[in-house]
Amino acid sequence: MSEEARLREEICRHGRSLFERGLTGGASGNISARCPDGGLLVTPTGASLGRLDPDRLSRFDAAGRLVAGDAPTKEMPLHGAFYGTRGERTGAVVHLHATHSVALSLLPGGDPDNLLPPLTAYSVMRLGKVKLLPYFRPGDPAMGDAVRSLGGRRSAVLLANHGPVVAGKDLEAAVCAIEELEETARLALLTRGANPIGLTDTQVRDLVSTFGIEWDD
Template identity: 80%
Template sequence: MSAEAALREAICGFAKSLFERGLTSGASGNISARLPDGGLLVTPTGSSFRDLDPARLSRFDAAGTLVEGDRPTKEMALHGAFYETRPGRTGAVVHLHSTHSVALSLLPETDPENALPPLTAYAVMKLGKVKLLPYFRPGDPAMGDAVRGLAGKRSAVLLANHGPVVAGKDLEAAVYAMEELEETARLALLLRGCNPRLLTGAQIADVVTTFDVEWKD
């Protein structure tokens, strides 16, 4: 099996797993992944993660031209901004409408600069600081501008009233980080009003240093 064929199968396999576990529903969510030749494979617009066809994924060449497959997700500007601002560090981007992450984006007390409270070391390790961006209409190119405005300092963002977006070094890393984001958002909601014991500044610094985590303001 070629590298491209394997990546097509992996995208569809991860997408189906995310759908079956309730992390996305209907025709929501989108995934992109970098090919060895510099092109991209992208999930098509209006498609469900439940039953993606590997042969129908949108295929872009290294110049960003659609050369094969169905029409891509309308969130291409969002995906493209991560590849543009984090070259060499972004091999895949995952965007979901997962329930707990969306709920966290609606709460007025959510910190725009660090949307996830430091509840576990793994959230810090896999995500760094998660920026809460304002609401944009789905498909609005301004989402890409907002990500570019972060100058590559964040690998994960939470779109207000919309959902999370995570960039990873490869498809597996992006999916795993997205799962960590949703699980941490769920914990944060479960613990609301309980005055949970957060990681201390020293504990966060230890994780950041030990695992070379991006933790920039």
């Protein structure tokens, strides 16, 4: 099996797992991953992540032209912005409509520059700071502009009233990170108003320096 064929199967396997665990429903959510030749494989528009066909994934060449497969997700501007601004640090992008993450984006009072509270070490290690971006109509190219305005400094954002988007060095890393985002959002909602004891600034800084985490001030 070629490397691209394995990547096609991996996208479908992760998509099915995310769907079956209720992390995105219906035909929501999308995944992209960089191919060995610099092109992209992308989940098609209107496709359920639980029922992806590896042969029908949208295939882009290294110049960004659709060369095979079905029409891609309407969120391509969002994916393209991460690849364009983060370069070799991004080998895959995952976007879900995960319930707890969306719920957290609806609540007032959070820090839009760092919406996810540092409740656990792994949320800091896998995500860094999570930026809350405003609401955009699905497929609006302005979503890509908003990500590009971050200058590649964030690997994870939360679209208000929409859902999380995470870029990773490869598909496995991106999936693990977005799962961590959703779980931390769930913890934040469960402990909201109960004065939970999260990580201190000193503990966060220790994680940042020990693991080389992107953490801009």
